Amino acid sequence: MRTAVVIGTGLIGTSAALALTARGVVVHLRDADADAARTAAALGAGTAEPPEGRVDLAVVAVPPAYVAATVAEAQRAGVARGYLDVASVKGGPRRDLEALGGDLSRYLGTHPMAGRERSGPLAATEELFEGRPWVLTPTPETDTEVLNLALELVALCRAVPVVMDADAHDRAVALVSHTPQLVSSMVAARLEHAEETAVRLCGQGIRDVTRIAASRPAMWLDILAANPGPVADVLAAVAADLTGTVEALRALQSADEDKRRTGARGIEDVLLRGNAGRDRIPGKHGAAPAAYETVAVLIGDRPGELARLFADAGAAGVNIEDLRIEHATGQQAGLVQLMVEPRSVAGLTAALRERGWSIRG
Known part of the structure; x- marks a missing residue:
């Protein structure tokens, strides 16, 4: 070409x-x-x-x-x-x-x-x-x-x-791309009129779930209008899970011990199925997901701090497989979660502490 x-x-x-x-x-x-x-x-x-x-x-x-x-x-x-x-x-x-x-x-x-x-x-x-x-x-x-x-x-x-196949593709992206966009937007919409005290409690979990809710609505309207059937099918299945989960949560409020046990089993079922589904998402380089462990490091909000942390990890001979940054509300600091092979945790923790880093958790 x-x-x-x-x-x-x-x-x-x-x-x-x-x-x-x-x-x-x-x-x-x-x-x-x-x-x-x-x-x-x-x-x-x-x-x-x-x-x-x-x-x-x-x-x-x-x-x-x-x-x-x-x-x-x-x-x-x-x-x-x-x-x-x-x-x-x-x-x-x-x-x-x-x-x-x-x-x-x-x-x-x-x-x-x-x-x-x-x-x-x-x-x-x-x-x-x-x-x-x-x-x-x-x-x-x-x-x-x-x-x-x-x-x-x-x-x-x-x-x-x-x-x-083209239609198989459309069904696949309805599940792994288009429905997550809508669900993310729906969760984020709950924050629009939430009390300020609740919003100030937002942590990494809600940030992860709502990240893609920042996408441009006009673009997504074009996409969803071109693939409405498969997306509606996936959302219908999600809606069924939501209905069952609501019923299970209501059962947990019951004074009847049997109903509470039934509710607990319902919640456990959806959480376990979520674990099983999450485990199928390919990990690094498309391989099966690896069981990494996390080393959490407190980091200041200053230029060059991330680069220094990565350099210190590299000097310790440890490969960082993945990372997340959790920002502290109202503070000039954050928590960097370094995902590494389990065998590297002890050595990395010791090396970072020796270099003055504050390890948390």
């Missing part, structure tokens, strides 16, 4: 353009908002000037409802040898393109499983896709050249290709 057109210069489109440009591909940027394309170009994602002839690949990075029309228009204009989109819903856009008379052999639906709470070209980064799954949904009609171009794009963005 030597040339590409990226149509849509939001977070995903600009990030892909940055990755391609960094690896020597000449990228032309198009957007209905000319200022967005110029902003992406100023960031080094390519040029806002149109190509002189046909390019190798057109990457369509627009909301799901606009994918089919955008691809069909680009095909009629002969923009590229191959066309793919990066929308988060796959079945509907393909059917819409077929209805518009588009050339399905030159088109491939794809979806990089990456994103941020922020949107727009200024949120873009060329590392956005590194190590992340990038779903490809080829069919028997897909031309081999187009599939190869898509695989090259994934490789240049340093992502991991995953081949799926």
Whole structure:
């Protein structure tokens, strides 16, 4: 691949353009908002000037409802040898393109499983896709050249290709992406009119659950409108669990000992099923989740403190597998939770204490 057109210069489109440009591909940027394309170009994602002839690949990075029309228009204009989109819903856009008379052999639906709470070209980064799954949904009609171009794009963005059926993909993202967004928003909505004293008690648990609730509503309305059935199916199952949990909690309030025992079993059941589901989420490098242990370190809110902590851990010969930062409300300090292999806990704890760090827990 030597040339590409990226149509849509939001977070995903600009990030892909940055990755391609960094690896020597000449990228032309198009957007209905000319200022967005110029902003992406100023960031080094390519040029806002149109190509002189046909390019190798057109990457369509627009909301799901606009994918089919955008691809069909680009095909009629002969923009590229191959066309793919990066929308988060796959079945509907393909059917819409077929209805518009588009050339399905030159088109491939794809979806990089990456994103941020922020949107727009200024949120873009060329590392956005590194190590992340990038779903490809080829069919028997897909031309081999187009599939190869898509695989090259994934490789240049340093992502991991995953081949799926389009409708199976939509059911999967309804479970692992779209429903979590709604549930996160619903929990965060409880805080809108909560008493100030309650809000001041917010800790890492509520921050974790509501992190993605900061996402832009307009973007998610586009996504959910393109995949309503599968999302509704998952939410219906969640609603059934919620109903059962409410009933179990009410039973715990009963004066009847049998009802309290039944309620406790109901709560335990949902918690255990949650444990089992959480254990299935792939861990580092896509492998089965590892049983890491945590070393909690008190850290001041000063420049360079995290870098110093990481350097001290490295000097101790310990690899940090993951981390979380819990900020202390109203204080210039926080708690950094370093996740490490169990065999490393004692050595890391001793080394950090020797270097003056305050270990908690």
